[in-house]
Amino acid sequence: MSSQLRLAVDAMGGDLGPRSVVPACVRFLQNFPAAQLKLFGPRAQLEALFLEQRHPRIPDRLEIVDCEQVVTQECNPLQAVRHKRDSTMAEALRAVAEGDAQAMVTSGNTGALLALSRSVLGNIEGVRKPALGKSVPSGHGSCYLLDLGANVGCNAEDLLQFARMGIEAQHLHTGTPRADIEVALLNIGAEAHKGTAEIRRAAELLEADPEVNYVGFVEGHDIFTGAVDVVVCDGLMGNVAMKSAEGVIRLMGQKAFTIEKKGCFKRFFGQLAIKLLRKWRTQVEPARYNGASFVGVKGNVIKSHGGASSEAFYRAMVTAKECADANLAARVGAALVQAGERNSRAIG
Amino acid sequence: MSSQLRLAVDAMGGDLGPRSVVPACVRFLQNFPAAQLKLFGPRAQLEALFLEQRHPRIPDRLEIVDCEQVVTQECNPLQAVRHKRDSTMAEALRAVAEGDAQAMVTSGNTGALLALSRSVLGNIEGVRKPALGKSVPSGHGSCYLLDLGANVGCNAEDLLQFARMGIEAQHLHTGTPRADIEVALLNIGAEAHKGTAEIRRAAELLEADPEVNYVGFVEGHDIFTGAVDVVVCDGLMGNVAMKSAEGVIRLMGQKAFTIEKKGCFKRFFGQLAIKLLRKWRTQVEPARYNGASFVGVKGNVIKSHGGASSEAFYRAMVTAKECADANLAARVGAALVQAGERNSRAIG
The missing domain is CATH 3.40.718.10 (Isopropylmalate Dehydrogenase)
Structure with missing residues (x-):
């Protein structure tokens, strides 16, 4: 699984946009030599940012998918679903829906992401409301907190x-x-x-x-x-x-x-x-501890903090890799189906 | 005003009870040489604790009011109002209601305190719901946050x-x-x-x-x-x-x-x-930053953190002194009456 890992990355979200995403991608590819990335954003702008890096060339395992439409912070969920279907965010989600990537990462508008995820990927069968969850540090290691909004x-x-x-x-x-x-x-x-x-x-x-x-x-x-x-x-x-x-x-x-x-x-x-x-x-x-998972939709969707630095966005990418490696979305789906079957048996 | 300041102190609340309250009282009287305290709790137990202090005698400006009934953490608000009217908490509130003290401090059960405060002191005219508020540290100094629960x-x-x-x-x-x-x-x-x-x-x-x-x-x-x-x-x-x-x-x-x-x-x-x-x-x-004020009742009521150390309880007492000196409860009352009159004029 991990040898073919490919993440879909929305380059255009958050306060810093591609300025934090591009360095995070370079670092991610260095640290995970088998991983591949698909980066969604305006090609010219992204290429220019790669030239500013210490090794000024686009890494082999990174593909830029040219995409101009951007979901702004002001965009509300309904507008996103209606008018932002060709955005970097929607395209990255589509890569997951089509099996071309095993997880997507964005630091964009949370409300729009949730609406687009439900629309592009769909809810896991039986899920009432997908939720944002995150592992936070705790006295005994970590604690998973959900829903985060x-x-x-x-x-x-x-x-x-x-x-x-x-x-x-x-x-x-x-x-x-x-x-x-x-x-x-x-x-x-x-x-x-x-x-x-x-x-x-x-x-x-x-x-x-x-x-x-x-x-x-x-x-x-x-x-x-x-x-x-x-x-x-x-x-x-x-x-x-x-x-x-x-x-x-x-x-x-x-x-x-x-x-x-x-x-x-x-x-x-x-x-x-x-x-x-x-x-x-x-x-x-x-x-x-960056990178919240949107659990309950049919695919691994990771929301990075909107104010994420390149360091923080990198960590969200690592979280996405972990979710993809373990196939979190599919496992949550299986667990809920089992719970549903137990309930039916209990009622029947 | 501050020359006659008297605080009513519930000795029996919180995780440590009188073990944190007694040393806090000693320190408070040392630091505020004009202040007086009325301490509500079982006399024998409190006197024994004073003997353990560095200066083992009961300070002149402190009066112990013997009181055996205690509001436990498990007591719900209704039980408190019905069955705990002679408790250390209720007696301390009554001292404020009767003008014998200008503020009361407790680290006891929050729900019981709110119910007893409304019952013993009453809401300020026009107040729909008294609220717990607190000054918290912020980047530009402090921020007042309410309601805290x-x-x-x-x-x-x-x-x-x-x-x-x-x-x-x-x-x-x-x-x-x-x-x-x-x-x-x-x-x-x-x-x-x-x-x-x-x-x-x-x-x-x-x-x-x-x-x-x-x-x-x-x-x-x-x-x-x-x-x-x-x-x-x-x-x-x-x-x-x-x-x-x-x-x-x-x-x-x-x-x-x-x-x-x-x-x-x-x-x-x-x-x-x-x-x-x-x-x-x-x-x-x-x-x-210990000591939340219960604003909206006819009297200054200060809730200390339940897990308060003697240091923290001391700070809650200082907060109570500040509220008493400024007469917070009366000023909140006056402000709400004015707002009510403006509203009536606007409607009339």
């Missing part, structure tokens, strides 16, 4: 399905046997009476599912410091959790760099300390 | 009222003129079509209010790195934002201590780095 207003059945998809993704990511993967619901307290009616109803559904090792409610801090493996929530909550964590880590970096400037002694040790601090940050900063 | 399922009118209360609190906290206080709504994206129907409707109400300097939607990271002064949201989102930020900062500390143990050179600089890291953490860690 694909869906607002999820009901209990949606949350149960997120749990099943999350178990599959975390199993792939860590190798932990499915039965040992502890699943929790994000809430504002651990007590049973807390939260919305849908969260409490989801707790009943998860409790009743024999295939889900449900351990109860957790709070925001438990995503990072708790012992659970999968945390399930509505997209509004997941998005706020992820972005607040990013914000406070970024603020901490800013404060650190301010102190650094004061006093000679402090500056000297500050420099050394900041080096270590950067290392610690890299380990915990959720943005560095 | 008092209310789940807020509608647009609730959010508008949170904005008005937040402006008053932030004005008190920073001295920024009310008209210059930038207010934003927490959402999953800055674009107008994002979020729930209630969030979008709240945006219209805030936009239309001439007394609110509304600047639009912000995302989780903007709480800490953005330029806005007040961020308004449903309690579910605010709680997740705050606790996720706390969690990731705590995780970073854990990672640092793991690395510290490895290698001689690293250990040396690691020690220095950790010293600086601790300082930076103190500046950004939301738990250290």
